[in-house]
Amino acid sequence: AFDVLVVGGGPAGAAAAIYAARKGIRTGVTAERFGGQVLDTMGIENFISVPHTEGPKMAAALEEHVKTYEVDIMNLQRAEKLVPGATAGDLHEVHLASGAVLKARSVILATGARWRQMNVPGEAEYRNKGVAYCPHCDGPLFKGKRVAVVGGGNSGVEAAIDLAGIVAHVTLIEFDSQLRADAVLQAKLNSLHNVTVITSALTTEVHGDGSKVTALTYRDRNSDTQHRIELEGIFVQIGLVPNTEWLKDSLALTTRGEIEVDHRGQTSHPGIFAAGDATTAPYKQIVIAMGEGAKASLAAFDHLIRQVPT
Numbered sequence: 371a372f373d374v375l376v377v378g379g380g381p382a383g384a385a386a387a388i389y390a391a392r393k394g395i396r397t398g399v400t401a402e403r404f405g406g407q408v409l410d411t412m413g414i415e416n417f418i419s420v421p422h423t424e425g426p427k428m429a430a431a432l433e434e435h436v437k438t439y440e441v442d443i444m445n446l447q448r449a450e451k452l453v454p455g456a457t458a459g460d461l462h463e464v465h466l467a468s469g470a471v472l473k474a475r476s477v478i479l480a481t482g483a484r485w486r487q488m489n490v491p492g493e494a495e496y497r498n499k500g501v502a503y504c505p506h507c508d509g510p511l512f513k514g515k516r517v518a519v520v521g522g523g524n525s526g527v528e529a530a531i532d533l534a535g536i537v538a539h540v541t542l543i544e545f546d547s548q549l550r551a552d553a554v555l556q557a558k559l560n561s562l563h564n565v566t567v568i569t570s571a572l573t574t575e576v577h578g579d580g581s582k583v584t585a586l587t588y589r590d591r592n593s594d595t596q597h598r599i600e601l602e603g604i605f606v607q608i609g610l611v612p613n614t615e616w617l618k619d620s621l622a623l624t625t626r627g628e629i630e631v632d633h634r635g636q637t638s639h640p641g642i643f644a645a646g647d648a649t650t651a652p653y654k655q656i657v658i659a660m661g662e663g664a665k666a667s668l669a670a671f672d673h674l675i676r677q678v679p680t
């Protein structure tokens with residue numbers, strides 16, 4: 371059995387695996403796709419001490435760094451079920467889609483999250499070419515340009531407020547007849563001179579010139595008419611979905627599916643820890659996921675040294 375079994379091979383999982391392996395304990399990582407969301411990212415400019423890198427390059431570096439340690443890497447393996455040990459000291463089980471069952475004295479869950487997509491023509495084609503999901507990451511790329519934010523919940527309105535300080539103009543597009551964000555955020559949004567809010571609008575297409583976004587069309591749901599907005603960027607803010615569906619019978623999750631963790635990354639079950647975008651830890655960023663992964667790993671080690679051998 372593993373001392374520490376990490377599920378997920380993104381920044382959080384890679385950091386957790388390295389911190390565990392450095393303690394000289396038996397460490398495994400199982401990941402559906404090593405690298406995680408970083409693989410889908412182009413420019414990364416907020417990974418402190420590295421002014422610029424690219425997603426695939428960072429993903430390869432994550433794997434390379436893990437491989438310098440004695441870590442059993444099981445890539446392209448999807449975990450389907452977690453069976454926590456029944457009593458203290460019992461092994462936990464992670465069941466893989468392949469049918470294999472991995473056993474471990476402690477588990478670190480780092481399965482990340484995925485941004486909900488609009489699923490309209492042009493969105494996938496212009497991803498990273500004007501279509502963006504993370505204002506903290508890509509906002510500065512649109513300095514002085516025109517952008518839209520799709521989604522009028524808290525994250526959409528926060529993104530619009532954030533971007534309004536950087537870009538020339540923000541159009542916030544909400545499907546419903548009113549914004550769903552907290553009143554205090556809406557009041558802030560309404561005080562900004564370079565933001566236009568459009569409600570009852572369904573985004574129908576992303577347009578581009580072959581290499582970058584040039585416009586967006588939406589359907590006004592009241593008048594059933596199509597409208598076109600010329601712009602350079604579109605931030606899709608219609609939800610970040612944690613990859614935790616497979617855990618709902620085993621651990622405490624929030625209504626949004628985030629794994630509930632305390633300040634040490636401990637979940638509702640002793641010996642099972644979690645880190646990164648899959649958890650309640652706020653602000654979903656690479657540097658944060660790595661820090662949370664390191665922290666959860668040290669907490670797992672602390673847990674293990676308190677177990678009396680049976």
Ligand code: FAD
Binds near residue numbers: 377417
């Ligand atoms: P993830 O990176 O999501 O990794 C999750 C891992 O778990 C993957 O290996 C996945 O395959 C695996 N997994 C999932 N489910 C299972 C399962 N059931 N069984 C086994 N394995 C599973 N952040 C920044 O700081 N700067 C940026 O510039 C930046 N740009 C971004 C651009 C885009 C387009 C996107 C999508 C995100 C961006 N982010 C950026 C956010 C950043 O990528 C995430 O915060 C970070 O990757 C989270 O790390 P994580 O390890 O928690 O999860």
